Amino acid sequence: MRHQVTGFSNPLVKELRALRDKKHRRRQGRFLAEGLRLLLEGLDCGHVPDTLVLASGRDHHPRMAELEDAVVRAGGRVVETSPDILARITGKDNPQAVAGAYREFPRPLAALDRDAAPLWLVAHELRDPGNLGTMLRTGDATGAGGLILIGDCVDPFSVEAVRASMGAIFTQAVALAGWTEFHDWLRHGHGQLVAASLREAVHYREAPYAAPCFLLIGNESRGLPQEVEAACDLRVTMPMRGRADSLNAAIAAAVLAYEVRARIG
Amino acid sequence: MRHQVTGFSNPLVKELRALRDKKHRRRQGRFLAEGLRLLLEGLDCGHVPDTLVLASGRDHHPRMAELEDAVVRAGGRVVETSPDILARITGKDNPQAVAGAYREFPRPLAALDRDAAPLWLVAHELRDPGNLGTMLRTGDATGAGGLILIGDCVDPFSVEAVRASMGAIFTQAVALAGWTEFHDWLRHGHGQLVAASLREAVHYREAPYAAPCFLLIGNESRGLPQEVEAACDLRVTMPMRGRADSLNAAIAAAVLAYEVRARIG
Numbered sequence: 001m002r003h004q005v006t007g008f009s010n011p012l013v014k015e016l017r018a019l020r021d022k023k024h025r026r027r028q029g030r031f032l033a034e035g036l037r038l039l040l041e042g043l044d045c046g047h048v049p050d051t052l053v054l055a056s057g058r059d060h061h062p063r064m065a066e067l068e069d070a071v072v073r074a075g076g077r078v079v080e081t082s083p084d085i086l087a088r089i090t091g092k093d094n095p096q097a098v099a100g101a102y103r104e105f106p107r108p109l110a111a112l113d114r115d116a117a118p119l120w121l122v123a124h125e126l127r128d129p130g131n132l133g134t135m136l137r138t139g140d141a142t143g144a145g146g147l148i149l150i151g152d153c154v155d156p157f158s159v160e161a162v163r164a165s166m167g168a169i170f171t172q173a174v175a176l177a178g179w180t181e182f183h184d185w186l187r188h189g190h191g192q193l194v195a196a197s198l199r200e201a202v203h204y205r206e207a208p209y210a211a212p213c214f215l216l217i218g219n220e221s222r223g224l225p226q227e228v229e230a231a232c233d234l235r236v237t238m239p240m241r242g243r244a245d246s247l248n249a250a251i252a253a254a255v256l257a258y259e260v261r262a263r264i265g
Numbered sequence: 266m267r268h269q270v271t272g273f274s275n276p277l278v279k280e281l282r283a284l285r286d287k288k289h290r291r292r293q294g295r296f297l298a299e300g301l302r303l304l305l306e307g308l309d310c311g312h313v314p315d316t317l318v319l320a321s322g323r324d325h326h327p328r329m330a331e332l333e334d335a336v337v338r339a340g341g342r343v344v345e346t347s348p349d350i351l352a353r354i355t356g357k358d359n360p361q362a363v364a365g366a367y368r369e370f371p372r373p374l375a376a377l378d379r380d381a382a383p384l385w386l387v388a389h390e391l392r393d394p395g396n397l398g399t400m401l402r403t404g405d406a407t408g409a410g411g412l413i414l415i416g417d418c419v420d421p422f423s424v425e426a427v428r429a430s431m432g433a434i435f436t437q438a439v440a441l442a443g444w445t446e447f448h449d450w451l452r453h454g455h456g457q458l459v460a461a462s463l464r465e466a467v468h469y470r471e472a473p474y475a476a477p478c479f480l481l482i483g484n485e486s487r488g489l490p491q492e493v494e495a496a497c498d499l500r501v502t503m504p505m506r507g508r509a510d511s512l513n514a515a516i517a518a519a520v521l522a523y524e525v526r527a528r529i530g
Contacts, residue, residue, distance in 0.1 A: 143506030241408030
């Protein structure tokens with residue numbers, strides 16, 4: 001059965017809208033994703049929203065009924081509302097016709113199987129949700145096992161990060177850890193830790209990558225702390241041929257991730 | 266002499282704030298850049314703002330006086346205001362301590378010297394200002410000659426694009442053209458047109474790139490129209506190892522740009 005929601009002040013609208021705020025996401029342990037494409041990606045990976053919101057006047061899509069059925073079977077809510085109210089919930093001027101609220105699912109480091117993939121992306125104090133989402137998307141494209149977020153990173157379940165991931169939030173494992181915790185976990189098994197470095201380092205096309213390769217990307221303004229770089233097995237650098245001295249963090253991650261995969265297969 | 270601006274309703278505040286809007290940028294032929302780093306990048310490339318806005322209470326920087334002098338010598342205005350008012354102008358919660366308004370400087374295609382660089386980035390109907398700015402930044406890093414924007418692209422002089430370029434708006438040539446105009450220009454000289462393609466194409470690590478290489482990236486949702494791809498000398502594709510069927514446009518541009526530069530030097 002579909003609930004109808006017609007007012008901006010409906011408690012459900014407030015509850016979902018609050019998920020745009022990190023504090024409320026933490027409290028509820030839930031996050032928002034929008035767009036049929038993302039929600040179907042989630043469904044195909046076994047993620048069903050506890051609340052599905054449909055805008056009236058949306059185009060017909062053959063898989064919409066499948067999504068709705070899955071929500072109902074899992075005991076979730078299906079809500080129909082106006083495009084205006086959906087826009088209010090997602091905070092986007094041109095909202096998608098559908099959105100869903102999900103339980104968050106970060107994994108502890110201990111639950112990662114490092115041999116499940118030859119490549120893992122690791123971000124240190126990444127601050128931009130677009131960069132984080134883009135790294136998830138690149139991780140999916142390069143067959144990475146997932147994204148490990150070290151220290152004070154932006155929330156991977158923010159609306160912007162989920163949006164930029166284009167569905168990869170559902171396909172990539174996401175783990176959060178402190179640096180020491182990560183380093184201990186890594187060194188209690190095999191794995192090569194590779195830093196994207198601005199300092200003197202091996203040219204990225206000539207570096208001896210080895211699987212499982214953990215590719216470590218630093219903060220957007222500060223890069224990696226020196227002691228973190230020093231703890232890596234390999235520091236690689238990309239030529240900078242212009243006036244700029246750095247690349248966008250998600251760009252550096254992608255160029256290196258594609259290089260690693262081209263070299264270690 | 267520094268003008269003091271203390272009120273939100275000051276006409277200068279309104280004039281500069283209006284530059285966040287495309288219509289007003291077009292009308293004034295000017296754009297906004299923020300942050301000392303960007304402004305110094307501009308200065309080093311010969312771009313001096315006609316109006317320089319400084320927030321009170323900013324940290325001392327040895328090159329600030331140099332920037333201020335350059336503005337005064339060029340007959341521009343230097344304005345001191347509060348951090349709040351600067352935030353109102355740039356629309357950023359944590360504004361930089363300095364911003365400048367510049368004359369726009371897109372170049373006509375005919376003014377580009379295609380042999381000035383082995384690589385040029387070309388974007389077709391690119392919609393996201395962050396992607397555009399990031400492509401400029403990547404163009405700088407890979408020694409591209411500039412960015413050619415085809416068709417209905419987002420404004421390269423938007424605040425978001427300028428911000429994401431991290432100063433490369435000042436170092437990279439930017440040209441706007443229709444597809445036919447660009448194609449005519451390109452074919453009246455030498456140059457290889459390479460499409461980043463999702464369709465059947467040559468593996469990007471095995472493609473025979475040649476300078477000057479024009480790397481063409483499509484719209485974020487639709488990619489390139491088939492007839493545009495068909496007009497290219499080469500269509501290259503990157504392996505997609507996950508569930509996603511595409512990369513972020515700026516990411517695809519960067520992986521290919523680095524590949525081209527590694528191969529044609």
